[in-house]
Amino acid sequence: MKHLIIGAGAAGVTAAETLRKLDAAAEITMLDGEGEGPYARMTIPYMLSDKIGEDGTHLRRDPDHFSSLRIDVVKARATAVDTAARSVRLADGRTLGYDRLLIATGSVPSKESIEGIDLPGVHTCWTLADARAIVAEVRPGARVVQMGAGFVGCIIIQGLVSRGANLTILVRSGRMVSRMMPPKASEMIASWCEARGVRVMGKTQAARIDRDGDALKVTLTTGEVLPADVYLSVVGVKPGLDFLTGSGIAIETGVVVDEHLRTNIAGVYAVGDVAESPDVIYGKRQINAIQPNAVEQARIAAMNMAGGDTEFLGSLAINVLDTLGLVSCSFGQWQGAEGGEGVEHVDPAHHQYLSLQFAGDHLIGATTVGFTEHVGVLRGLIQGKVKLGAWRERLLADPAQFMQAYLATADKLA
Numbered sequence: 261m262k263h264l265i266i267g268a269g270a271a272g273v274t275a276a277e278t279l280r281k282l283d284a285a286a287e288i289t290m291l292d293g294e295g296e297g298p299y300a301r302m303t304i305p306y307m308l309s310d311k312i313g314e315d316g317t318h319l320r321r322d323p324d325h326f327s328s329l330r331i332d333v334v335k336a337r338a339t340a341v342d343t344a345a346r347s348v349r350l351a352d353g354r355t356l357g358y359d360r361l362l363i364a365t366g367s368v369p370s371k372e373s374i375e376g377i378d379l380p381g382v383h384t385c386w387t388l389a390d391a392r393a394i395v396a397e398v399r400p401g402a403r404v405v406q407m408g409a410g411f412v413g414c415i416i417i418q419g420l421v422s423r424g425a426n427l428t429i430l431v432r433s434g435r436m437v438s439r440m441m442p443p444k445a446s447e448m449i450a451s452w453c454e455a456r457g458v459r460v461m462g463k464t465q466a467a468r469i470d471r472d473g474d475a476l477k478v479t480l481t482t483g484e485v486l487p488a489d490v491y492l493s494v495v496g497v498k499p500g501l502d503f504l505t506g507s508g509i510a511i512e513t514g515v516v517v518d519e520h521l522r523t524n525i526a527g528v529y530a531v532g533d534v535a536e537s538p539d540v541i542y543g544k545r546q547i548n549a550i551q552p553n554a555v556e557q558a559r560i561a562a563m564n565m566a567g568g569d570t571e572f573l574g575s576l577a578i579n580v581l582d583t584l585g586l587v588s589c590s591f592g593q594w595q596g597a598e599g600g601e602g603v604e605h606v607d608p609a610h611h612q613y614l615s616l617q618f619a620g621d622h623l624i625g626a627t628t629v630g631f632t633e634h635v636g637v638l639r640g641l642i643q644g645k646v647k648l649g650a651w652r653e654r655l656l657a658d659p660a661q662f663m664q665a666y667l668a669t670a671d672k673l674a
Contacts, residue, residue, distance in 0.1 A: 261286045263565060264348060264356055266338045266503075267364030268292035270300060270551050271532040271558040273319050275362050276331045278562035286566070288330070289356060291348075293337035293365065296388050298326075301366070302551055304391045308419025317388060338365075341507040343525045360565040363504070363515055363523075363530040364558060367497035367549055372407065376469030381476050382491045385416050397490050400424030405478050405486050407466050408494035409436040414449070414583045416494070417458065421584065427458050428486060432495075434462035440579045440590045444606055445613045445629045452586045452611060466491070499534040499547065512536055514547045519571045521561040529565060531557035540574030540643055541592055541624055548575040576643050586611060589635050592642040593617060593625035600624065603656045616659045621647050623655075626662075637666035 263279050265272045268290050276290050292298065299317040306312045320326070326333050336350040347357045369384040371377065383393050398404060404425040406413060413429070414437055420427050429436075435446040436453075450460045464484075469491055470477045476488040499514045509523050510516040515530035517537050522529055532554030536545040553575045563570045579590045596602045596617040605614040612630035616623060616638075622645055626638040640646075641662070648655070651665040 262359045263288045264358035265290045265362045268298040271364040271554040273298050274555045274558040275562040280329045282566040289332045292335045295335040305415045305419050307391050309422045338503045361528045365500035367533040368500040370496045398423045402489045404490045405488040406492040413494040429460050431462045432465040520564050529561040531561050538574050540576045548577050588629040590627045594627045603659050605659050614659050634663040
């Protein structure tokens with residue numbers, strides 16, 4: 261059996277290792293499109309902060325790890341998939357065949373459509389190559405203008421500040437992490453950053469970027485001009501799917517998969533940031549681009565590629581963010597549901613925020629800022645679809661009792 265995995269991130273590595281455990285005789289090939297060797301993208305902020313060196317990003321430290329498992333890591337990018345011929349064309353002109361194919365290409369950064377976005381000194385922050393460039397250019401006192409304050413934008417703030425950057429963040433929507441936090445939580449994160457010397461500018465974005473000698477000149481949509489040594493474009497990511505054009509594989513926002521992580525094409529599976537799979541709350545297909553979800557999907561897809569019949573029980577939106585030491589989390593349908601009820605607890609003096617969202621007798625979403633103990637039980641209550649009973653009214657009156665609610669209802673986990 262020939263297994264071909266497109267992608268060498270956490271999902272691809274998990275799938276390859278699981279396949280080897282299940283089938284000692286299989287031929288397993290993993291495509292490393294960046295050519296860097298398998299590494300953990302979420303370690304890049306630690307590299308920016310000099311908490312780890314580049315070797316600390318590697319998913320497996322032993323250089324012989326994959327060869328010892330007879331997993332062939334091919335440093336080449338996929339450019340096309342021929343599902344009729346069961347083959348994948350590579351950028352270097354080669355073609356690889358497969359019996360089972362796993363698409364685990366993750367996300368790619370979105371690109372701003374503005375003049376000057378390709379100038380020297382303008383970077384994204386998604387790959388090891390990006391991180392190297394940022395480390396080389398951001399010195400103490402460097403003027404850094406960052407466009408974007410979503411999840412990725414916020415996790416790199418610590419690295420930039422620790423390098424001594426004079427940091428300005430542009431927030432087009434006016435709200436930091438607006439896709440994972442309610443407005444009051446966003447405001448709390450912004451005020452925390454500003455109190456630590458970061459300038460946060462809402463309701464604006466770059467209109468164009470020009471060179472001004474050895475520096476950059478960033479013209480905003482408000483007309484203000486900011487001098488910069490480095491411009492970081494961190495405006496979001498999207499599934500890495502361009503190579504699937506013409507493959508016949510069903511794609512909406514991402515690759516459409518069923519409960520077994522199978523696509524509409526026999527022998528082809530997809531996991532992680534590229535896969536639209538049912539969520540655990542409503543069964544609605546969506547992309548949950550988080551590493552724990554990708555790893556679990558990869559494990560289950562590999563089991564099925566090896567002949568199993570294991571169902572993925574559904575993904576849950578989970579985000580855990582550390583912004584200059586302020587920890588925030590969101591779980592499930594944090595924005596609530598039509599006809600549901602919610603409660604907020606706001607304590608600006610202690611930089612604490614808590615929101616719980618209910619649908620009927622169940623907790624379906626939660627947001628926390630400044631809470632670091634026991635927040636994992638919120639995931640348990642949501643993912644376990646716990647019937648809260650009298651605890652629903654108690655939590656509406658005092659949401660901080662979520663730990664007590666979990667302990668009292670633990671026997672009702674689905």
